[in-house]
Amino acid sequence: MAEQLDPQEVALLIKARQILKAKGLDTDSDITSICEAGGISRKTGYQWARDLKVNDEDRGLKDELARIKAEHEELKKRFDRVDFENEGRKIAWEIHEVDALLAAKKNTIPKPNKKKR
Numbered sequence: 001m002a003e004q005l006d007p008q009e010v011a012l013l014i015k016a017r018q019i020l021k022a023k024g025l026d027t028d029s030d031i032t033s034i035c036e037a038g039g040i041s042r043k044t045g046y047q048w049a050r051d052l053k054v055n056d057e058d059r060g061l062k063d064e065l066a067r068i069k070a071e072h073e074e075l076k077k078r079f080d081r082v083d084f085e086n087e088g089r090k091i092a093w094e095i096h097e098v099d100a101l102l103a104a105k106k107n108t109i110p111k112p113n114k115k116k117r
Contacts, residue, residue, distance in 0.1 A: 020027050025037055035045040093099060 017027050020029060020034075023037065025034065029037075031045060032042055035042050038045065040048075
């Protein structure tokens with residue numbers, strides 16, 4: 001039994017058959033007849049197929065890069081928002097002298113007496 005085809009391969013094969021039918025070629029055409037219809041040699045046809053595969057891989061990498069850049073921009077915006085909130089809290093603590101209040105409360109708590117032996 002032949003190897004299982006992934007969804008992209010199935011879609012590509014269906015599209016290829018549609019193109020063959022639209023161009024008036026036999027749907028069971030071999031590589032030689034397809035290349036002759038395109039006015040190129042078999043070697044050139046295989047080179048074009050290899051280049052197309054490389055371009056598909058490049059497109060995948062470019063899509064991944066675009067996704068990562070968008071995610072990076074979103075993270076920068078979130079960081080800026082959190083940084084702004086933190087600065088606001090620091091200013092509020094200074095205005096309301098929270099540090100001094102906490103220090104005063106810390107010093108007013110009696111320490112337990114330790115018994116000496």
